[in-house]
Amino acid sequence: MAPHEELLQKYLDGQCTREEAETLMKWLQSTGSHRALLHSMQQEFERSMHTHAEIPAAISDRIETRLLQDISAGKVVNMRARARRNWMIAASVALLIAAGIYSYRVTRPAGTPPALTAQRTEDVAPGSNKAVLTLANGATVMLDSAGNQVIRQGSTTVLQQNGQLQYDSKPNEGTVGYNTLSVPRGGQFHVVLPDGSKVWLNSASSLKYPTAFTGKERSVVLQGQGYFEVSKNAQQPFLVKVGEMEVQVLGTSFDVMAYSDESSINTTLVEGAVKVAGRVLKPGQQARFDPLTGSFSIRPADVQQVIAWKTGFFEFDNAGLDDIMRQVARWYDIDITYTDKQTDRTYGGRISRSLPLSEILHMLEPNGARFTLEGRKLKVSSTE
Known part of the structure; x- marks a missing residue:
């Protein structure tokens, strides 16, 4: 020590x-x-x-x-x-x-300036609660962390309160439509579906779902990353469709990560049971599917690391800089370019997602990276 x-x-x-x-x-x-x-x-x-x-x-x-x-x-x-x-x-x-x-x-001597006035002349604030709700009739509603409103669609009432949507549907009345909740880069949002299931959406993600679950199954379509807490209903299984993959659920908590710029679609089970590609996962396991090769595997997962985004953190364990920067780009809504070959150094640790971008970069710099920020464009170079 x-x-x-x-x-x-x-x-x-x-x-x-x-x-x-x-x-x-x-x-x-x-x-x-x-x-x-x-x-x-x-x-x-x-x-x-x-x-x-x-x-x-x-x-x-x-x-x-x-x-x-x-x-x-x-x-x-x-x-x-x-x-x-x-x-x-x-x-x-x-x-x-x-x-x-x-x-x-x-x-502190009189006249001495504070220890720190600004780390950089430019900075980017962290993401916040924001999303766009597309209604069944094609109309769009802008959502943010401060908004409180009631949205009515036929027999469905949607309550927006701060960073959450809550559905109240009467499935036997009117026609069931589909809504899409789209979260941009630099955003996150939380929705309570008509059956009471809860979904947290990470940056650059979307969820398409019906205004009422009336059929033999409860089916939603995910792009990006979402954390699910599904209400139990054995007579009406819950399905999450992600591209060509499908996650079958009875009642459980799990994370699905399916960004197009990542090499695999990952389903990580926190508790309960889910079935992916005919295989049943146990709590603490992760199913990985490679859309390019069609390969599928199940392995142990660090659950806390996987769902750290939901609790307000980035968490890494021997992660390469490019892996980290993809997450940073989505949360801070920035574009990243690399000016030279990346080092093979790895990073580990836990960083709050509530920090401004400059502080994140300051923590990464000692490991051989240099950053130049111009507006929302970040250039990454090596110091080695």
Whole structure:
């Protein structure tokens, strides 16, 4: 364990002296990246302390992300194996920063500018709740995180509340139509289907579904990525159609990733049971289908890594830079070009999706990548 990590552990254990605490503060301010970390954490705590008696989970997650990436720059961080110790370290820094904000301000010489004013002259905000709902008659409705409205389609009432759609259908009245919920790059959205099943759509995804499930089966069509929590109904199986593949469900939680720029369509089972290509998956398994070759396989999956997007994170384990950048491009709605051959270095760790793009890039740079951002065009080059 590095000396400063040992000090952090001592602080958590209540054994850190005032002098050692001051040493930690000086270390956090010793380089540009540490000062950026400190300033960013200060801003988060200042915003949260007004309304929260305890540190919110979202804030602590962002602290954990920044701390781990800063301490372990250039390394592949196995977040799961080190989860408890890393959380303890992050918690100790949280307490240290919360307690040290006042002294930091007082001791900073008069006229000295803040540690960080802007990491880049240009930046891109993270994605948000937004989508387009196409109704059965072809009309479109723009949806966002702030909107609250009631949409009526014959016997179907759709309630939009913040980042969610809720359907209330009367299947025995009127004609059943089809709606399509389309989420652009830089967006995400949540829909509760007429049968009560819940679907979370990731960026650059769409879901086509009926306004009421009246037949022998409940069938929807997915493009992109979606996380499903399906209401049980053994008499009316739930089907997710993805290109040439079909996922058969009775009642379960699972993730389907079917982006056109990825090499395979992946179905990952969280709980319950699904059938893909005639094979039944068990919880914790992932089915992979290659549309080009027709090959199919089932393997163990890291479920938390697969569904990290739904809980607000990017999570990687020995991932190549191109794999990471495809996810970044979809969430931040940017176009990426590579100016030279990519390195074979891999990345690991957990990064909050609520951070601005510049912070994501800052965390990736120590591993041999250089980024140039112009508007929404990002050029990636190697430093090696």
